Structure formats: C-alpha cells, structure tokens
Amino acid sequence: MHWLRALWASTGFRLAAHVALLVSLTILATLAVVYLQTVGVMQQRMARAVALDMQRLTQRFDQGGVTALAAAIESSRARGLAEGDELHLLLDAAGHRLAGNIEPFAAELPRRDATLQRPVLLRGRSVAAYLQLRRLADGSVLVVGRDMRDQQAVESLVMQASLAAMLVSAFLLIGGIFIFRQRLERAVSGIRQTAERIGAGQLQARVAVDDEPDEFALLSQDINRMLDRMQALMDGVRHVSDTIAHNLRTPLTRVLLRLQRHASQPSDDATLRAVLQDSAADLQELAATFEKLLRIAEAEAGTRRMPFETVDMQTIARDVCELYQPLAEDAGQTLVHEDGLPALVQGDASLLASAVANLVDNALKHGGAATRVTLRVRHQGGRLGLIVQDDGPGVPQHELTRLGLRFHRLNAEVPGQGLGLASVRAIAALHGGALRLEDGAPGLRAILELPQPAPA
Amino acid sequence: MWRCLVIEDDQANARFIADGLRELGHIAVVCHDGAQALARASTESWDLIILDRMLPHGVDGLSILATLRGLGKKTPVIVLSALSALDERVRGLKAGGDDYLTKPFAFTELAARAEALVRRARPGPEIRVLEFADLRLDLARRQVQRGARAITLQPREFRLLAFFMLHAQQNLTRAMLLEAVWDYHFDPQTNVIDVQVSRLRAKLSAAGEPPLIQTVRGVGYRLALPDAPDAADAP
Numbered sequence: 001m002h003w004l005r006a007l008w009a010s011t012g013f014r015l016a017a018h019v020a021l022l023v024s025l026t027i028l029a030t031l032a033v034v035y036l037q038t039v040g041v042m043q044q045r046m047a048r049a050v051a052l053d054m055q056r057l058t059q060r061f062d063q064g065g066v067t068a069l070a071a072a073i074e075s076s077r078a079r080g081l082a083e084g085d086e087l088h089l090l091l092d093a094a095g096h097r098l099a100g101n102i103e104p105f106a107a108e109l110p111r112r113d114a115t116l117q118r119p120v121l122l123r124g125r126s127v128a129a130y131l132q133l134r135r136l137a138d139g140s141v142l143v144v145g146r147d148m149r150d151q152q153a154v155e156s157l158v159m160q161a162s163l164a165a166m167l168v169s170a171f172l173l174i175g176g177i178f179i180f181r182q183r184l185e186r187a188v189s190g191i192r193q194t195a196e197r198i199g200a201g202q203l204q205a206r207v208a209v210d211d212e213p214d215e216f217a218l219l220s221q222d223i224n225r226m227l228d229r230m231q232a233l234m235d236g237v238r239h240v241s242d243t244i245a246h247n248l249r250t251p252l253t254r255v256l257l258r259l260q261r262h263a264s265q266p267s268d269d270a271t272l273r274a275v276l277q278d279s280a281a282d283l284q285e286l287a288a289t290f291e292k293l294l295r296i297a298e299a300e301a302g303t304r305r306m307p308f309e310t311v312d313m314q315t316i317a318r319d320v321c322e323l324y325q326p327l328a329e330d331a332g333q334t335l336v337h338e339d340g341l342p343a344l345v346q347g348d349a350s351l352l353a354s355a356v357a358n359l360v361d362n363a364l365k366h367g368g369a370a371t372r373v374t375l376r377v378r379h380q381g382g383r384l385g386l387i388v389q390d391d392g393p394g395v396p397q398h399e400l401t402r403l404g405l406r407f408h409r410l411n412a413e414v415p416g417q418g419l420g421l422a423s424v425r426a427i428a429a430l431h432g433g434a435l436r437l438e439d440g441a442p443g444l445r446a447i448l449e450l451p452q453p454a455p456a
Numbered sequence: 457m458w459r460c461l462v463i464e465d466d467q468a469n470a471r472f473i474a475d476g477l478r479e480l481g482h483i484a485v486v487c488h489d490g491a492q493a494l495a496r497a498s499t500e501s502w503d504l505i506i507l508d509r510m511l512p513h514g515v516d517g518l519s520i521l522a523t524l525r526g527l528g529k530k531t532p533v534i535v536l537s538a539l540s541a542l543d544e545r546v547r548g549l550k551a552g553g554d555d556y557l558t559k560p561f562a563f564t565e566l567a568a569r570a571e572a573l574v575r576r577a578r579p580g581p582e583i584r585v586l587e588f589a590d591l592r593l594d595l596a597r598r599q600v601q602r603g604a605r606a607i608t609l610q611p612r613e614f615r616l617l618a619f620f621m622l623h624a625q626q627n628l629t630r631a632m633l634l635e636a637v638w639d640y641h642f643d644p645q646t647n648v649i650d651v652q653v654s655r656l657r658a659k660l661s662a663a664g665e666p667p668l669i670q671t672v673r674g675v676g677y678r679l680a681l682p683d684a685p686d687a688a689d690a691p
Contacts, residue, residue, distance in 0.1 A: 277674075280562075287560045288643065319638055322612055326651040354642035361646055420645070 015184070016177040027169050031162040039155050043130075046146050047115075050132050053086070054144045058134065066092065066140045070099035077101060085147035087120065087129055093139030100143070102129070109133065109141060117148070128152060187216040191223060203231050236297060248286055255282045292419045299351070299426035308346040308431075313386050313450070314339065316349065317375045320356045324364065332369055335360065338376040343384050345450045347431045352448075355427040358420040359388040359446045367392030367443065383433070384452045390443040397439065424448065458503035458574050459483045463493040463520070464536065465512050473506060476563045477570075490515035497524055502531050503574050506566070509537035509548070518551040525552035532573040534566070545641065564675040568627040575623065586621035588679060591660065591668060593621055602660060612637060613656050620669060620679040629676040653677055 008014060061069040073088045089100035097104045103121035110116070113134045120129045131145035190207050197205035206227060207220040262275045321337035328335035345352075356375070363373040367390035378385045421435070424446075428435045433450035460477055464470035465488050474484035487493035490511040497505055497520070505524075509517040521533055535553040537544060548556040554577075555569050586593040592601045598614060600607040609617060619636045620628065630649040635641055657669045670678045 280674075283560070284562065291558065291643075319640070323638060323644070323648050323652070326655050327646065327648050330651060349639075350641040353638075353640045354644075357642065357644055357648075361644075 010181060011184070013177065013181045016180040019180070020173040020177055023173060024166075024169065027166065031165060035155075035158050035162060038158050039151075042151050042154060046130055046148075046151065050130065050144050050146055054132050054134060054142070057088075057142060057144060058136070061136055061142070066090070066098065066136065066138055069136075069142065073099040085150060087122065087131065087143070087145035087147060089120075089141075089143040091141040091143075095141075098140070102143070102145075111135075120145070122147065191220065194223075194227075198227070203227075203234060248290060251282050251286050255279045255286075289419070292423060296419065296423050296426040299423070299430040308348060310344050310453070311347050311349045311352060313343040313345055313352065313377055313384060314341070316353050316356055317377060317386060320353055320360055321375050323357070324360050328364055328373065331364065333364055333367065334370075334372040335364070336372070336374050338374060340377055343377045343379070343386075344453065345384060345431065346453055347450070351427045352431070352450075355424045355448055356386060356388070358424050359448065362420055363388050363390040363392070363444070363446070366390075366395075371443070379452070382452055384450050385436075386448040386450070387445060388448075389440050389445045391440070392443045394439060394441075394443050395437070457481050457483065459501070460485070460504045460506060460570070461493070461497055461500075461502045462486045462506045463490075463497070463511070463517065464506070464508040465489065465510070466508070469508075472563065473566065476567060480567060488512070490517075490520055494520050494523060497531070498527050498529060503577070504570055505531050505533045506570070507533055507535055507553075509535060509539060509544075518548065518553075521551045521553060530577075532577045534569060534573065536561070536566075562674070564627065564672075565629050565631065568629050568632060568675060571626045572623050572628070572632065575626065583622075586618065588621050588624045589668060589681060591621070593618060602662070602665065605662060607659055609656070609659060613652075613659065616652065616656055617660070620677070624679045627672050627675045627678050633676070 060072045070090050087102050089102045090098040115132050117130050119126045128148040129145045130148050131143050134142045194205050194207045206224045209220045210217045317337050325335050371390050371392045373390045376387050425435045431450050436447040438445045462473050470486045474486050477484040507517045532554045534555045535548040536557050538559045545556045584596050590603045615637045661667045666682050670680050672678050
C-alpha cells in the first residue's frame with residue numbers, strides 16, 4: 001500500500017493516469033458507438049424485412065383466407081424462395097400448426113399482436129429468434145420471424161473486437177503512463193539534482209538543457225538564467241567584500257595607528273587638533289567610499305521598494321551641464337548641452353543625475369586641458385541614449401572593457417576612488433539600461449542607454 | 457534657542473548629538489526607547505525632533521513618526537538612519553519626515569539642517585523682498601541690488617542667493633545647497649558647488665565691498681558679514 005501511495009504522490013504518475021483515464025473513456029465511447037451502430041442497423045434491417053414478409057402474408061390471408069395463406073407459406077418454402085434464416089408459423093384458432101418451419105409454442109402465445117425475441121425450435125434445434133405475431137380475423141395466428149444466430153455472431157464479433165481493443169489500449173496506456181512518468185521524472189530530476197548541488201555550495205552547477213525546445217528545456221533555460229544572475233550577484237557581493245576589506249581596512253589602519261601613536265605620547269594642542277582633523281577627514285572619506293559601495297551593490301541587486309517616477313533626461317542633462325559649467329570654464333574647458341525634445345524615462349532623478357554627473361566629471365578629469373565635452377540625447381529603437389563625449393586623448397581599446405570595474409583606475413594621477421563608472425553601470429542596470437563606452441575618435445564616448453516607456 | 461527631542465537608542469551617539477546641540481545654546485532631551493519617546497513627543501512641545509530609524513525591540517522609528525503625524529503633530533523631524541538603500545530616503549520623507557540623514561554624518565551637517573528646519577517651521581509673514589546688510593533681493597521682480605548697484609544673476613544663481621538669504625546667518629552644507637537649488641540628492645564628489653558659490657560671491661562683491669558669503673571650514677557656507685563668528689574668509 002505504501003508504494004501505491006508513493007506512486008500516487010507523483011505528479012507525473014497522476015497526470016499520466018488522468019490522461020490514460022480520459023483516453024480510455026474516449027476509446028470506450030467510440031467502441032460503444034460502433035457497437036450500437038452496427039447492431040442497431042442490423043436489427044432495423046431485420047425488423048423491416050419481417051414487417052414486409054408479414055404484410056405480404058396478411059394480404060394473402062385477406063385474399064384467400066387461412067388455407068391460401070398456409071399454401072403460400074408452404075409453397076414459398078418448397079420452392080426455396082424463403083431465405084435460410086426466415087421463420088414462419090401458422091396456427092389455427094385451436095393452436096394446431098397449419099404451416100411453417102418452427103415448432104408451435106401455443107402455451108406461451110401473447111393474446112395480442114406483438115413483437116418478441118425468444119428461442120424457438122427449428123428442425124429440432126433451439127434457436128434465438130426475432131418474431132412478429134399477428135392474430136388473424138378467423139382466430140388463427142401468423143408468426144413471421146428471422147433466425148438471429150448470424151446477427152448474434154456479428155454482435156459477439158464486434159464485442160470481442162471491442163474487448164481486444166480495450167485490452168490492447170489498457171496495456172499501451174499502462175506503458176504510456178510509465179514512459180511519461182519516467183520522462184517527467186528525468187526532466188525534473190535534472191533540476192532537483194542541480195538544486196541539490198547548488199544547496200551543497202556548487203554555485204556554478206547548471207541544469208542540462210535538451211536540444212529539443214520543449215517546455216522543460218525552456219524551464220531549464222529560465223532556471224539557468226536565474227542562476228547566472230544570482231551567481232553574478234554573489235560574485236558582486238564577494239567582490240565588494242574583498243574590495244571593502246582592501247580599500248577600507250587600509251585607511252582604517254592609518255587612522256588607528258595615528259590615534260594610538262598620539263594617544264601614547266605627549267602632544268601640544270595644535271598637533272592634537274591636526275591629528276583629529278586628519279582622522280575625521282580620513283573617516284569621512286571612508287564613510288563616503290562605504291556608502292558608494294553599498295549603493296552600487298544595492299543598485300546591482302535591483303532592490304527597490306519604491307516605484308520609479310517619470311523623469312526627463314533632457315532636463316537632467318541641462319541641470320548637470322549647468323552645475324559643472326563653471327568648473328569646466330575655470331579649467332579652460334568647454335561643456336555644452338545640445339538641447340532637444342523632452343526625453344522621458346521611468347527612473348530616480350537623483351540617481352540618474354548622479355550617473356550623468358559622474359560621466360561629465362570623468363570627461364572633464366580625463367579629457368585634459370581645453371577639452372570640449374558635449375552632452376546630447378538620442379533616440380534609437382525604443383531606447384534612449386544620453387551621450388557624454390569628449391575630444392580628449394580617449395581610452396585604449398583594451399581598457400574599454402575594464403572601465404567600470406570597481407576600484408579600477410585608468411590613471412592613478414587623477415584623484416578619485418575608481419568607483420564612478422561602476423556606480424554609473426549599476427544605476428543604468430537598475431533602470432533596465434546599460435552603460436556603453438566607445439572610441440569617440442577622438443576622445444571617449446560614454447552612452448547611458450535607458451529603455452523608453454511605451455507610448456500610452 | 458529651541459527645544460529638541462533626540463530619539464536615539466545608541467547612548468554614545470545620543471550624547472554626542474545632545475551635547476553638540478547644547479553647546480549651540482539649545483535645549484536637548486534624549487530618549488532611548490520608542491514608547492517613552494512617543495509619549496514625550498506627543499504630549500510636550502518641541503521645536504524639533506531628531507529620530508533614529510532603528511530603535512530597540514524592533515521598533516521602527518518611521519512608525520513613531522507616522523503615529524505623530526496621525527495625531528496632527530507638525531513638529532519638524534529629521535530622520536537618522538544607517539539604512540541607505542536607494543529608496544529609504546523616500547520612505548522616510550513619505551512617512552512624514554522633513555529631512556533624512558544617513559549615518560555616519562558630520563554633526564555640522566546635522567546642526568545646519570536642524571537650524572534650517574526650525575527656522576522654516578516658525579511662521580512668519582509672507583516674504584516678497586529679502587534683505588541682508590546692503591543686499592536686497594526682490595523675489596517677485598527677480599531683481600538683486602547691493603546698495604545702489606544692480607546685480608544681474610543667472611536663474612540658478614538667483615535661487616542660490618535666495619536660499620542663502622532665507623537662511624541668513626545659518627551654516628549651509630554643500631549637500632543642502634544642491635538639494636535646495638538643484639533638487640538632487642547625491643554627492644557630486646568634486647567641488648562643483650564651491651565653484652558655483654565662489655562665482656556668486658564674486659558677482660555680489662564689487663571692488664571694496666566686503667564679501668557676504670563666508671566659507672565655514674568643515675561645514676560649508678554662511679551668509680554673514682566677514683567679522684561674524686564661525687566664519688573664515690574664503691581664500
């Protein structure tokens with residue numbers, strides 16, 4: 001019983017069993033229709049033939065009485081006109097046989113005209129018969145019928161064929177259930193095994209995908225995509241913790257050593273004040289780095305509870321340009337925004353502004369003296385691109401892909417923490433977009449690509 | 457002088473904040489747990505409440521804030537939080553907070569924001585013209601004068617000066633200026649705000665006129681006459 005319960009607990013088995021039940025019912029209904037149609041048609045044909053025979057013989061009775069009728073029955077039998085399965089019986093009012101080929105059954109005769117199926121004696125043998133009985137005007141009884149042995153043989157043949165078909169179907173269905181269940185089991189067990197391996201810490205494990213693009217293959221692909229995303233996040237977290245360890249411990253150690261050194265030796269007020277100011281500045285820098293790393297991690301994880309609002313990237317570009325213009329002018333650089341039509345996206349204005357500010361800041365820092373930085377928005381294939389382009393020295397091709405990795409710095413001489421582009425990438429990803437860096441020939445072209453909301 | 461209720465479970469942090477406020481001449485009362493804080497915040501009169509988001513026994517500061525607002529209390533509230541998730545700030549402000557600071561923060565930033573909030577909350581007549589020393593700014597006509605001299609400002613410079621004049625004699629941090637004038641909340645990393653302020657400062661001071669926007673070391677800026685305390689001239 002236990003194995004039966006376990007079997008029934010299997011979704012694959014239950015699903016297959018339900019399908020089998022449906023198929024069985026369909027086959028059963030089809031066979032029933034075939035049987036009823038075949039047997040029904042035969043019975044109708046027999047009833048019609050008997051009725052015609054009866055009609056012909058009663059006309060003979062009307063024309064010449066019972067004697068003529070008896071003669072007609074006998075002569076048709078004698079001349080072999082009657083078919084082999086025809087049955088006749090003519091009884092007089094007293095119940096004696098006047099003509100016919102079946103034995104009388106006077107005791108059981110119905111009192112009125114009737115149609116009946118019953119065994120009769122034909123040449124000493126009992127046969128199943130279909131009979132119509134008519135009481136004639138002079139009290140005699142005419143029975144016309146057909147021997148039903150052939151029909152019963154056909155019925156039994158159809159029945160046997162149906163049973164055989166049912167039996168074969170049942171075997172096929174049972175086989176089908178187990179094959180289906182095994183197929184399902186195989187598909188699901190691949191997913192289960194992968195889940196087990198991942199649970200055991202093998203995060204790189206993936207579900208094997210069949211070549212045939214069935215539902216399981218599609219499900220496996222979806223699961224693999226989800227696992228890829230999770231692993232990317234895990235790698236991100238690991239990378240963040242590594243970089244935090246490296247980039248935060250160093251300044252922390254510096255602060256700690258400085259404070260310990262000055263705590264253990266006498267110092268004048270001015271020195272102490274300087275130590276405190278330096279430590280506060282270091283800690284503030286540290287907090288800013290920590291905050292930035294957290295923001296990047298949060299943006300990459302896509303953890304948001306608040307809905308985005310509609311913001312205009314053209315306005316953001318204008319504001320950022322206006323914010324940085326004095327800085328650029330003081331450095332002898334040019335910063336321009338080529339204004340255009342509103343460019344609406346769903347997003348967080350402050351985050352997007354900080355991303356654009358980061359790109360402008362980079363262009364000004366790395367573009368060199370007298371560089372010209374241009375901001376413009378372009379629309380392309382349902383996506384919007386905010387382009388920040390400078391005409392500075394640009395970035396070598398092999399470096400383009402590494403730009404935007406956390407703490408990766410192109411030029412150590414330029415102040416910064418190497419988190420700017422990583423944060424732009426994360427903000428872009430959070431908004432369903434991406435950051436593309438291209439050779440501007442000359443200079444660097446940074447494109448913040450964002451999806452545009454579909455027109456209402 | 458104003459009365460401030462500090463709701464913070466970390467005793468050292470609460471003490472630093474309260475001592476800092478007292479040094480500035482204000483009254484500061486500290487509460488470490490949510491229930492007591494809610495009772496005092498709703499039954500006494502305060503000019504400002506500084507509220508930590510995470511309180512002991514799993515109490516969320518935002519629920520205290522929502523209860524207070526539900527009771528019709530309009531006391532200005534600064535929410536302090538170690539949660540810096542992208543939308544935490546929005547949640548804090550939506551719950552009824554007037555400002556939001558992420559830990560760790562500099563006390564000067566907190567003090568500057570507190571000062572600005574309390575001043576803004578105190579009702580005054582509707583202002584059309586702002587005046588400070590010999591500087592005059594007409595909000596309706598969008599005109600600026602220093603003495604008899606008319607000064608032409610860009611729209612954003614005008615907003616920047618209006619913000620300085622609305623908060624005359626108060627310390628204003630760079631983040632506060634970016635939020636108030638540009639309406640963005642992010643750390644620009646570079647000295648863009650300093651360059652903007654120094655341009656405005658240059659436009660306001662012709663030869664011989666004392667500078668009116670002072671640099672406050674470690675804090676930001678302040679609209680004040682050069683000899684005012686806490687101010688050091690910009691280089």
